[in-house]
Amino acid sequence: MGSNGRYSGAALDFAVPVHSEGRWDGGSAVADLAGEFGAELVRAIRVGMAQGSTAAHTPRGSSQLSWYAFATEYARAHWPGRAAKTRDETSDGLTAVTLAMFWDLPGRPNERLLRRALRHWAFVVPGPGQQMGPPAEDRLVLQWVAKASRPLVDLHDPILARDVLESLRRKLDGGEAAVETMRRKRKVLVHALGYAMERGELGSNPLAQVRWRVPKPAVSVDPRVVANPYQARDLLTAISYVGGYRRARGRRLVGLFAGMYYAGLRPEEAIAVALPDCRLPRTGWGRLIVHRTLPQAGKRWTDTGLYHDERGLKNRPPGETRVVPLPPHLVALWRESVTTFGTADDGRLFFSERGGILSYTAYHYVWREARALALSPALASTPLAKRPYDLRHSALSTWLCAGADPAEVAQRAGNSVEVLLTRYAKCLYDRQSINNQRIEGLLSAYDRPADLDE
Numbered sequence: 001m002g003s004n005g006r007y008s009g010a011a012l013d014f015a016v017p018v019h020s021e022g023r024w025d026g027g028s029a030v031a032d033l034a035g036e037f038g039a040e041l042v043r044a045i046r047v048g049m050a051q052g053s054t055a056a057h058t059p060r061g062s063s064q065l066s067w068y069a070f071a072t073e074y075a076r077a078h079w080p081g082r083a084a085k086t087r088d089e090t091s092d093g094l095t096a097v098t099l100a101m102f103w104d105l106p107g108r109p110n111e112r113l114l115r116r117a118l119r120h121w122a123f124v125v126p127g128p129g130q131q132m133g134p135p136a137e138d139r140l141v142l143q144w145v146a147k148a149s150r151p152l153v154d155l156h157d158p159i160l161a162r163d164v165l166e167s168l169r170r171k172l173d174g175g176e177a178a179v180e181t182m183r184r185k186r187k188v189l190v191h192a193l194g195y196a197m198e199r200g201e202l203g204s205n206p207l208a209q210v211r212w213r214v215p216k217p218a219v220s221v222d223p224r225v226v227a228n229p230y231q232a233r234d235l236l237t238a239i240s241y242v243g244g245y246r247r248a249r250g251r252r253l254v255g256l257f258a259g260m261y262y263a264g265l266r267p268e269e270a271i272a273v274a275l276p277d278c279r280l281p282r283t284g285w286g287r288l289i290v291h292r293t294l295p296q297a298g299k300r301w302t303d304t305g306l307y308h309d310e311r312g313l314k315n316r317p318p319g320e321t322r323v324v325p326l327p328p329h330l331v332a333l334w335r336e337s338v339t340t341f342g343t344a345d346d347g348r349l350f351f352s353e354r355g356g357i358l359s360y361t362a363y364h365y366v367w368r369e370a371r372a373l374a375l376s377p378a379l380a381s382t383p384l385a386k387r388p389y390d391l392r393h394s395a396l397s398t399w400l401c402a403g404a405d406p407a408e409v410a411q412r413a414g415n416s417v418e419v420l421l422t423r424y425a426k427c428l429y430d431r432q433s434i435n436n437q438r439i440e441g442l443l444s445a446y447d448r449p450a451d452l453d454e
Contacts, residue, residue, distance in 0.1 A: 064151050064153075065151065065152050065153075065201055066146070066149040066150065066151055066152065067097070067098065067101040067149050067150055067151065067152045067154075067155075068098055068101070068122070068145055068146055068149035069146070069149070070152045070192075070196060070201060071094045071097070071098055071122075071123065071192065072122055072123065074094070074192050074195055074196075075090060075091065075094060075122075075123035075124070075125075076125055077195070078090060078195075079125040083295075083297075083309060083311055084295070084297030084298070084301035084302045084303075084309035085295055085297050085301070085309070087124075087297075087301040088297055088298065088300075088301045089184050089188065090123065090188050091118075091119055091123040091124060091301075092119065092184075092185065092188075093184065093185040093186075093187070093188025093189060093192075094118075094122075094123045094188060094192070095115060095118040095119050095122075095123065096167060096168055096185050097164055097167070097168075097185075097188075097189055097192075098118055098122075098145070098149065099111075099114060099115070099118075099167065100163060100164045100167035101149055101150045101154075101160075101164065102145075102148040102149060102150065103148050103149075103150055105144070105147060105148040107144055108144065108148070109140075109141045109144060111172075113137070113138075113141050114141060114145070115172075116138065116141075117134065117138040117141040117142050117145070118142075118145070120134070120138065120300065121133075121134040121138055121142065122142055122145070124300055124301075127299075127302065127303055127304070127305050128303075128304075128305055130299070130300070130305060152196060152201055152202065153201075153202065155193070155202075155206035155207075156202075156204075156206045156209075158209050158210050161206050161207060161209070161210045162210050162212060164189070165186070165189075165207070165210065165212045166212075168182050168185045168186055168189075169182055179214065179215050179216070179217040179218075180217055182214045182215070183214050183217065186214055189207075190205075190207065193205055193206065193207065219422055219423060220422060220423050220424070220425055220426045220427075221393045221397070221423050221424055221426065221427055222383060222426075223426050223427045224382060224383045224384060225383045225384060225385060225386060225387075225390040225393055225394075226384075226385075226390070226393055226394045226397045226427045227384060227385045227390070227391070227394045228394075228398075229398065231374075231375075231379075231384065231385065232261050232385075232391065232394055234374040234375075235257075235370055235371065235374045235375075235385060235391075236254060236257055236258055236261065237374070238370040238371070238373040238374035239251075239253060239254050239257055239366060239367075239370040240254050241370075241373060242366050242369045242370050242373070243366070243369075247353075248341070249353075249366060250366050250369070250370065251340075252337070252340075252341050252350070252351075252353075253350060253358075253363055253366050254333060254337070255330075255333045255334050255336075255337040255349060255350060256270050256271070256349075256350040256358070256363065257270075257363075257367070257388060257391060258329075258330055258333045258334075259273060259330065259334075260388060260389070260391035260392050260395070261391040261392075261394060261395050262326070262327050262329060262330035262395065263288060263324050263325075263326055263327075263330060263395070263412075264324070264392050264395040264396055264399070264412060264413045265290070265324070265392065266293070266314065266389070266392060266414075267360075267363070267388055267389060268293040268294055268295040268296075268311075269290055269293050269313075270350065271293075271294045271308075271348075271350060271357065271358050272292050272293055272294040272310075272348065273288065273290075273348065273349050273350065274343070274346065274347035274348050274349065275338065275343050275347045275348075275349060276347050277289045277290070277291065278326075278334065278349075279326075280326070280331050280334055280335050280338075281331065282335075283328065284328060284331075285325050285326060285327060285328060285331070286325070286326035286328075286330070286331040286334075287323060287324070287325055287326060288323070288324045288326055289321050289322070289323055289324075290313065290321065290322045290323075290324055290414070291312065291313065291319075291320075291321040291322075292310060292311065292312060292313075293310075293311050293312070293313065293314065294308045294309070294310060294311075294357055295308065295309055295311060296308050296309075296359060296360045297309045306357075307357070307359065308357045313414060314414060315414075316414070322411070322412075322414050324412050325412065334349060337349055337350070344356075363388060364387075364388065367387075367388050371385065371386075392413075393424075393427070396409060396413055396420065396424055397424050397427035399412075400420075400424055400427075401427075406420060406421060
């Protein structure tokens with residue numbers, strides 16, 4: 001090491017790996033061979049070979065990068081261009097890991113303050129018109145967090161790494177988190193550690209030495225949530241009675257829920273339906289071109305500072321569209337909605353009483369009241385159509401039971417055929433009944449005594 005505290009290239013007595021073309025591979029092979037010490041060696045090479053390096057970038061200083069400092073850097077690097085939901089999930093995952101990476105220092109704030117400061121400020125890039133810095137109380141909390149955060153490289157301790165992973169299982173009340181929540185948070189951690197290795201802060205993946213797995217999630221739809229056509233019709237009728245006739249809190253949303261059932265739309269797709277994208281003839285089938293969604297994420301996570309994020313189709317490239325045929329009954333409901341309530345300024349068919357984008361809370365309250373009106377107490381206590389999204393499940397199950405081509409159903413729904421058949425295989429009651437009748441008929445034919453020729 002030179003007198004200025006930096007490592008020189010000559011001071012490192014090992015061979016620098018090169019590709020067959022003769023160029024340096026960036027130190028990745030060294031990192032792989034050296035395990036957890038590879039990152040420090042790679043930083044030493046970079047510092048020694050870089051021109052104009054300063055003492056502030058010494059390898060020893062970099063190796064003590066705290067998890068919190070790294071996590072805030074990661075959150076900011078992965079903010080631009082991401083969906084608001086993705087930003088929210090990233091913040092949630094980083095918060096969970098950060099809470100498990102503290103030294104036991106005095107003055108620890110309570111869990112509510114820690115979580116609020118981390119979720120609202122530490123892993124957020126303020127958008128236009130938003131407050132640029134945390135209030136005094138949260139600022140003090142984050143100062144404690146910065147002091148108490150353990151170094152990133154401590155994750156190479158298998159005991160700590162397991163503790164961090166186990167923390168992803170727990171909800172705020174100490175109970176077991178949903179499998180999908182665990183998977184989402186672990187995905188954030190894995191992606192963040194990959195970024196740390198990419199930056200040379202870690203030489204290998206600390207989780208590779210820990211045998212810990214997230215339970216497999218349920219892939220197929222629970223058949224209990226699927227409403228049959230009679231139940232779906234009763235639910236849609238009950239919506240019109242919610243909130244009284246004059247205020248029309250329910251009546252203005254009948255078409256919204258009908259779109260989820262008769263066209264198989266996701267809620268964020270149904271909310272974004274606009275009149276220019278529809279063909280609504282007086283008779284016969286209509287058509288909808290789906291090209292955008294309006295998922296609700298929260299003002300903190302969107303670029304616009306609005307509650308909803310305008311996105312393209314789910315799991316599809318930007319600009320892709322999907323054509324969805326509209327059955328005559330749905331066409332009539334949407335025409336009636338336009339005649340009665342008009343459209344929003346941007347052409348949306350379904351909107352709040354003040355013309356705004358419908359919030360998750362608003363239409364869920366209406367659905368909950370309609371469900372209580374339409375279903376008997378015995379059915380209301382079951383998972384049947386418990387969420388508005390279950391109308392989409394009912395729609396796709398009905399189409400498959402009607403014998404529709406799975407490829408066509410998948411295209412209308414915006415799914416792959418494989419996902420469609422995997423998710424809805426348990427919901428095809430009508431097909432099971434038909435096959436049961438055929439099997440029973442065949443077996444019954446052999447129950448009759450054979451006619452013997454004498």
